[in-house]
Amino acid sequence: MNRKSRLLFIITAVVLSTFFLFWGLSKAKGFFAPLMMGIILSLIVLPLAKRMERKMKRSVAALLNSIMLFLLSMGLMAIISFQLRSLAEDWPRIKEVMKPKIEQLENFALKHTPLSREDVKEAKNGSAVQDKMTSGERIADFMNKVTSFVANYFLTFIYVFFLLNYRHIFKDFLLNVFPDRKKETVKTIITESARVAPQYLIGRLILIVLLVVLYSVGLGISGVSNFILVSVIAALLTLIPYVGNIIAFLMAVVFGFVATGDTFTLVGIALTFTIAQFVESYVLEPYVVGDRVDVHPFFVILAVILGNMVWGVIGMILAIPVMGILTVVLLNIKELRPFGILMSKKEFSE
Template sequence: MVKAKNLLLYITLIILGTYFLFSGLIKAQSFLGPFVTAIILALLVFPLSGWMEQKISRSAASLINAFFLFLVSLAFLGLLSYQLESFVEKWPKIKETMKPKIEQVKQFAVNNTPLNESDLQLSSKKNGSGMIPAVSSSGQVPQKKAATLLSTISGAVGNFLLTFIYVFFLLNYRRKFKNFLLRVFPDEKRDKVNSVIIKSAKVAPKYLVGRLVLIAFLAILYAIGLGISGVNNFILVSIVAAILSLIPYLGNIIGLAMAMAFGYLTSGEIGVLVGIIITFSVAQFLESYVLEPYVVGDRVDLHPFVVILAVVIGNLVWGIIGMILAIPVVGILTVILLHIEALKPYGILLSKRKFSKD
């Protein structure tokens, strides 16, 4: 009876702890999101910063690396904005191209389903109505929307800039943070903690660099296939689609949809559609079975089920940024767990490698 009560108490504490943990993570997104992103970026440029510090001061090297990451991020945002602008410009042509195909789908639905043309017209009217909210004479709704939009944009810009400020301080004062971690633990465990810190700091950048190399390979594969297929702006589409592969599963779907928008929806040719599907199918096969095992390898090895859980939980907690950060964060956590003997069983649970019983 006592054991049953203790087990029930432990289960209750675990459930409550998990609930409050994720509730806290959701509430602290505006702070933790940029900070965790900065940690990942700082680990990425850590080897480069260490090499630069042999020639210049640590502060200067940290500032240069933070500014370099800032420029790279601006370039990526510029690519996205250019693609969005190009899509908006082509939207009238896309509508004109797809209009007969939509009519064919409607006709197929009328001929092969219980629906009739009046049902489809009524559905179209319902989807088109009710989209514009009522506006009072004082214009309260537009004012509220403008204020909300302005607040959202200013918050996003602030977090974006704050991320690179964090990167600078993490690189510049990393020795202070390391000494803090060492002093938290007892003296007899400091050598072990120092070893874990060093191994984690070396493994994480290797994994992230491996992902960047994988993105470069995917960009080349996409560019070749989409160029042959006749997709407009195929180079930019390929680069953005490859970068979006950082978001597991969903990123590939978004990349495919973007290629469809600039290829098939613009031209309306079946050959372009077939070429896009073949390109992404071949690229995903090579990524899963050739590129990822040999380029990324065992730098961070997560079980596929853990990857899916991490992405889903990351999306629930922090949205898209959570999906992007989920894999590197859980990957780095797995590396740390595997190097701490007391926590190694949890690392084995997250890892896809097979470990001997001893």
């Protein structure tokens, strides 16, 4: 095999291996997504667990931390559920207000785009066909999704307990897999990797709470209906870099301006998001989050897109801490260091 053929073979093997790796991950989402979420959550509470272990058994500390995370997630879900119930009550009124605006949008699209009325009717008929599921099929589909969600939801906190309680086993396994000359490098990777995820996500959670307050004040004054729900979702969407802010703004416009038609509401929404983005980018982000994850913005975008393709919203949320850990690993392995330098946002003079 000559040099060109060998290079072509290697490139083909890498491309196919990468494709089947991510294809396999997408198919095994039900297994890997809760496990990965459990790993990240266990890393977040690891410093607290270590402090608690000074006064109690490790198993008790692990159990208490798992319960604490579970109760926090239930509280967040309760807030969103309460707001969704309020939205459901207001939906008939919002739907009536939005109806003429949707018609105006259709007329604008028909006038200024190549779309025809037949295309619009075909799209409506397509959605109507999808809505013709029997009640039994809908119930079965709903129950299947609920069962899958509940199972993965509880599995995540079970994983947190086991990972915290038996973390020494995993550490000893990694240290014994590699030869003695590599043990110091492995220890460095474990220490730095364990610090990346909690530092980033704890900073991001503090940022989310502050943004919820900012959004709630601004959107509430602007007259956006269900402004608490919109504020919470908008703040949570900041976990998805770049794209999340755009989705949050469009959602606020739908619940605000489109639902009421008030120009003051639209101006208020625009001012709220402008001020919030300024405060987030130049005040909160540098001091609350800072440079907690050493990943170049270009690869952050790629990771978020890939995470969405593989695991959806959960993949987008986990993309940045996973990329941060991967960068740490690459930078500390001599043979793979060039790839770590490529993904890092630090400048290397060597």
